[in-house]
Amino acid sequence: MRKKIVAGNWKMNKNVIDAQQLMIQLLSYKNNNATQCEVWIAPPSIYLMMAKDIFEKDEIGVFSQDMSEHESGAYTGELSADMLESIEATGSLIGHSERRQYHGETDSHCNRKIKLALDKGLIPVYCNGETLEQRKAGQHFEVVKNQTEVALFTLSAEEIKKVVIAYEPVWAIGTGETASPEQAQEIHAHIRSIIAAKYGQEVADEVSILYGGSVKPDNAKEIFSQPDIDGGLIGGAALKLEDFSKIIEGFNS
Ligand SMILES: O=C[C@H](O)COP(=O)(O)O
Known part of the structure; x- marks a missing residue:
């Protein structure tokens, strides 16, 4: 059965004291609550080692926010799959x-990164989604199809099962404007059908597909109740335990 996941992307927020405090709060929350989903965080890379120390029993999954498409070498500022594995x-x-948007990444870059991550036993959380202009032009199904095919379709069936996809319509990120549960479900089902067409339904049913874009405590439960939505990639609301824990509890019955 595919995994249910709530992942917090901290983006470029928090100094070391605040980051440590939230990690300790999260650990205590996780130890005192039976969560119905896996809980992951993607803090700024400077705090990854600290996160690994605090979550020493892997209570919470620790993710980088990006990694290099190169194995090693003269790529200043980058983080390799090998480093993450280590x-x-x-x-x-x-x-x-x-x-x-800010670093010119394309789906071809993503494809190389995903392959490197899988080769090192890391879980790639592949993010895709259309812009507002593309949605207004009615191109969202086509855009997401192309993104999925370019980024993922060189993988084997065994490999794609290990990938987590995060559908994040760009117009819903940090804007307070959420895709309705029906709009999100429609695209999630579409992504799953694209994977099924190439790899078969059984493989497609193994792939967790998260929704991201202004998920908040008051809309999480409804979004997560959709059949093809397996959790969320949370930005702003992952920065405070109070909000993030309520989103995690969106999976509680
Ligand atoms: O990675 C997270 C997404 O960009 C969503 O961010 P948001 O929840 O602040 O809209």
């Missing part, structure tokens, strides 16, 4: 829309 990180976000 600190026993759980995986990496790949292709987040902010990486695409």
Whole structure:
């Protein structure tokens, strides 16, 4: 059965004291509550080692927000799959829309990163989604199909089962504007059908597909109740335990 996941992307927020405090709060929350989903965080890379120390029994999955498409070498400022493996990180976000927007990342880059991550036993969380202009032009199904095919379709069936996809419509990220549960479900089902057409339904049913874009405590439960939505990639609301824990509890019956 595919995994249910709530993942918090901290983006470029928090100094070391605040980051440590939230990690300790999260550990205590996780130890005192029977969560119905896996809980992951993607803190800034400077705090990854600290996260691994605090979550020493892997209570919470630890992800980088990006990783290099190169194995090693003269790539100043980058983080390799090998480095992530060496600190026993759980995986990496790949292709987040902010990486695409500000750093020119494409699905071909994502494809290379995903392959490197899988080769090192890391879970790639591949992010995709259409812009507002593309949605308004009615191109969202086609855009997401192309993204999925370019980034993932060189993988084997065994490999794609290990990938987590995060559908994040760009117009819903940090804007307070959420895709309705029906709009999100429609695209999630579409992504799953694209995977099924190439790899078969059984493989497609193994792939967890998260929704991201202004998920908050008051809309999480309804979003997570959709059949093809397996959890969320949370930005702003992952920065405070009070909000993040309520989102996690969106999986409680
Ligand atoms: O990675 C997380 C997404 O970009 C969503 O961010 P948000 O929850 O602040 O809209």
